[in-house]
Amino acid sequence: MDSHAVATTADAHGHEHDHPAYLRHHFVSYEQQTETASFGMWLFLLTEIMFFGGLFTAYLIYRNWYYPAFVAGSHQLSITLGSFNTLLLITSSFTMAMGVWSAETKRHKGLVWSLIATLILGIGFLGIKTVEYKEKWEKHHIPGDTFSVQSFVNPSSDAEAKAAGDKPMGLDMARKTEVYFSLYFAMTGMHALHMIIGIALLCGMLFKAVRGGYMDGNIAFVENFGLYWHFVDIVWIFLFPLLYLISRHQ
Amino acid sequence: MGLSPVLWQFLVKWMVNFAIIPPEASKIASQVDALLVFMTLVSLVGLVLVGLLVTAFSILYRRDRNPVATQIEGSTLLEATWTIIPLGLFLVMFVWGSVLYFRIYTPPPNAMNIYVVGKQWMWKAEHPGGQHEINSLHIPIGKPIQLTLISQDVFHSFSIPAFRVKREAIPGRYTTVWFEATTPGTYHLFCTQYCGTQHSGMIGDIVVLTPENYKKWLDSSTSGVSLAQNGERLFASLSCNACHNGQPDSRGPSLANVYGSRLTLASGSPVLVDEAYLRQAILNPSAHITQGYAPIMPTYQGQVSEEGLISLVEYIKNLSSNYRVQQTLNTTELLPEQPDKVPGKTNGAPSAGAQGVAKP
Amino acid sequence: MSTIVSLPDQSTARVPKRNYLTNENGLLSWLLTGDHKRIAILYLISITFFFFIGGALAGVIRLELLTPQSDLMAADTYNKVFTMHGVVMIFLFLVPSVPATLGNFLIPIMIGAKDLAFPKINLLSWYLYLAGGAMTLAAMITGGVDTGWTFTTPMSTHFSNTNVITTGLAIFVAGFSSIFTGLNFIVTVHRMRAPGMTWFKLPLFVWAHYAASILMVLGTPVLAITLVLVVLERTIGIGVFDPTKGGDPILFQHLFWFYSHPAVYIMILPGMGVISEVISTFSRKRVFGYTAVAFSSVAIAVFGFFVWAHHMFIMGVSNYAVLVFSLLTMLVAVPSAIKIFNWAFTLYKGSITFETPMLYAFGFMGLFTIGGLTGVFLGTSGTDIHLTETYFIVAHFHFVMVGGMLMAFLSGIHFWWPKMTGRMYPEKISQLAAVVTFIGFNFTFFPQFLLGMLGMPRRYAAYPAEFQVLNVFSTAGASILGVGYLLPMIYLVWSLKYGAIAGANPWQATGLEWQIQSPPLTENFTTIPVVTQDVYDYEWLERQKEHEVTHVG
Amino acid sequence: MSEEFQNHDPNSGHTETEQHIVGPATYGIIFAALLVGTALTIGASYLEMGAWNPVVAILIACIKATLVVLFFMHIKYSSKLMKLTVGAGLFTFLILVGMSLSDYISRAWGQW
């Protein structure tokens, strides 16, 4: 019974070595456990890529079909708010990265403050998003029964369209802006949903960090949350030019 | 004890009528069947081969006969063989099948066009002469026939097993298929794409007639107004001729001979004007601006039904000079009131002045 | 006929007292378990439940089709029945069938690990599955759905007034269960292998699951977002798939089949893994061309992503795209052919016995070959025009899914039953069941090929009278098939109490799972094994014989 | 996804590699680069470049995303397996988008 897999001894758990309390029983070492967790996280992010992939496919097709509608729709979005939000999100990604670094180097204060900053920036992002959504709601740009093409067939009636110098659009093309806004809401909505989930997790993590958590070297959660947060950031890095910046010169 | 009489009756009927392939009633059918037979043979060979190997080895090397197995790693040569041979056979099928596919979906230029509109749950065919029929299609033998299909609601699929053809009717887009019937008779027409409650009721007959009988049928079921004539009325009543009047100063381009030509769009890309393009030009004009014209044409979305569009398309297709348009222009008020002849066997399709204006 | 079964002396043998089943007691110890083996059992019970629901619905379908008219029920009801049959069978039975039960149970043991990488996620995936199942049942009870399992738009978004939303969300939730299972497997295979367990010492079962997991992880999310869009379209009326708003209904098909074609390989690959193990064991031989079989699994997984539009040949995709997708379909068929021939040649110079798992495996080989080759008929664009949307397709996919995967599932359940429960199933009656299933199956589904050739459309509640004879055959066959499936249900339960004690390795198989006691301990291995022997190393096993396996509990 | 078995670690049950810690300096530089990238995208969208506008926008976004993946997400310092995993995700994503688009693009070529 030397080198093969036969259960011979009754020593069920093999507690001969001393391992940290957070090492799960089925792992050999802590390295194995963290590597496993981060690999799992990355696979999860792959599913997220594919999840957004469906939306991006739809976006690319309709953008090519209904380019004028997409331009006009895009002019309805505020570049200022969009850019500011991009700034917030990138900064939050940075603070999150700093948070991971603080945890790695066991800086308690650093971790707590980084997480707080990330939290505030994330909430700020959602706040601005809400403002933007609200404006769409008021202008009847939410797809569905109440959708109105007024801003596009008659741009002079609409401040944003006028500012962007839009020309009146044929009714048929104007109606296609509904496709644009469908995608806008589907994509930013899914993104916002991910932000909300992220913020919920962040709160829990902050709570633990404040009470001295993550200082014992068991920082897999912080690292993996960081991956998630950066991923959400990347999605936005693409959404911003695709949705806000279609043909601003005109 | 014997078989129950009911079952017996079945079996007899079955033995008498046993068929594994529907009748071959179109030119393409025998070609498709040739490929089917080829594939069946290859498959049988493959299946028998696998079956033989398994059975033979099971007999030869069962434990009773061969108590100790001989370990074999594998054999690159053998494995290459059974990679390459099936691959080769599959590729033959692919090439052969693709040739057929392109043949079935590329109508010859001289084909006679019949429009088919699918809706929950019936098929409506519109012959160029204005004959409408529902859940049936009368066609002559010996003449290539192209179907231009569209659906008014969900996906349907126009399937004629005896012809080995089938094509999806898609909402919002024309699709085409063609065939040339060879044998007079009545064949099944099925809707094969699941389309809701009465999907299995969306069936009908394909009636293949000799040319003489077809002519008789045409005459007996004509409503007196051809598709193009109906289109002409629509053209007038929707005031298309306000812009497309062929005058040098007209706001819209002349539509005479536009069908089949190549236009250059404002974006610079060329397009071939076919039925689908004409339909799009009416519904989504601003997506297809012709070079040199302002995007002023209004959309007719929601104002014309699919049947109406078909009439308009057919009218524009047949427009070889602007003479008719100008005539229409002068008599706009009169035309829509033109009395209808009593429709023949049009299955009670309503016959207003110009058919196809969408009801509010 | 001789047999390789070697059971311990029944008069002295006992099922080990300490094992994963007896380790803890009480309902909660099951509902909160992190043990992959217990979760596998939970899955086994739930998928069996759904299989019988799906099977009952199939029975209703066949009864309705006994006569040409829709006399048993209204067309509407029929539509709901086959939709539910498809949804339940695919998402709640076949997709989780082998991976979530046998895969869950065996993968950690086969690679010498104590558990899957993420036990809690594994449990979560079962709860998600249950939630999805419950929602499906709720949708079914409160009026059903009538869109077909393919949810074709705009039918599903605007024209059906049934429970599309509930069902869509149910599949969404069940989809995440499948994603988590796949994710867990990939991580486990990469990270948890025992020392010495290299990639090419992995059993082919593990390779097959690894390949299927790739498909689950990368394919399922696309279905998820597609369903979300369908639900949004129904609720608030966004216009991504709506032709009246400028959306393209064909885009839905692209996205749906981007998942659902790979999904058919999710459904078959784990079954192929089972067949590799079974054929090797009962012919006492290493699988012929191990590497080729392993790589062909991965090739199927990778190429599986390139062929989805072969479900849309007549739906208005561009003809050039048809050309490309048809060609790629031919390519993806080849790795399956490789596997079939490699299995056949595994028998060559083997020492073959014919226990139940092997009979099912033979059934698999024959039926899957037929199903696969008729798949090639459909992948050939010219003939697909005639055959698509007819009973030919119905026959094709039942041959691969029922004749292929279900046979493989039954094969695997019988094969590993002694390991999972510590007891043998009764051999004679189970061989009978295997034969009955095979006969019933052919009776049920072979006539459907003929029906399809003749042009009978699928999803028809009523059909022209001339098709009746073949339909009667099919219905008659289905009743035989039903008996064939009920039998194992009965005798397997019976064997839990009365079956012979199996001992650790009744089949004299080489996998690591056979080297530990049956049923295994909760922690699988008391010490992590160091793997030195090769995979399917029967000589190593012979050498081991003298150290007869003992049990711990 | 499919290739990683070729360069596996036979002892992957015991990966003992010490984790590389990325420090604030790197993060700072990347952060700055991302800000610059954002500014560039916005600027570029006001320039008239015809068909190049979307290309430039996507290109900058890709660069930004790559930076985030490599440094914020530590892929530059991770094992080959991780790199392959990211690559596999990207590849499948491109298959989904690319092969779907191939249908839409080639629809315009012929009468179909």
Ligand code: HEA
């Ligand atoms: C387990 C599930 C499963 C599997 C494994 C397969 C495998 C295959 N399927 Fe199937 N398929 C389905 C489940 C499956 N399918 C389902 C559910 C549908 C219908 C969905 C719906 O519309 O509801 C469907 C529909 C479907 C279609 C769409 C038809 C249509 O809608 O018009 C096509 C078209 O190409 C197709 C093709 C194939 C091919 C080429 C394979 C190949 O992978 C098969 C490869 C195998 C072999 C080829 C056999 C082995 C070969 C040999 C032993 C060699 C023989 C020797 C010689 C040739 C010498 N399938």
Ligand code: HEA
């Ligand atoms: C894993 C997948 C799977 C499995 C196992 C099966 C199993 C069976 N299927 Fe199914 N089937 C599908 C997947 C599957 N099917 C799918 C995806 C569709 C397409 C749906 C769609 O179009 O949307 C379909 C469609 C489909 C149709 C076509 C319907 C139509 O297009 O109109 C038919 C018709 O014969 C059919 C029959 C059967 C039969 C006879 C079985 C038999 O193998 C089942 C045998 C099992 C039993 C008979 C159970 C035994 C136990 C009992 C019977 C308990 C008794 C209890 C009571 C009666 C209360 N199936």
Ligand code: CUA
């Ligand atoms: Cu129309 Cu089915």
Ligand SMILES: [Cu+2]
């Ligand atoms: Cu497929």
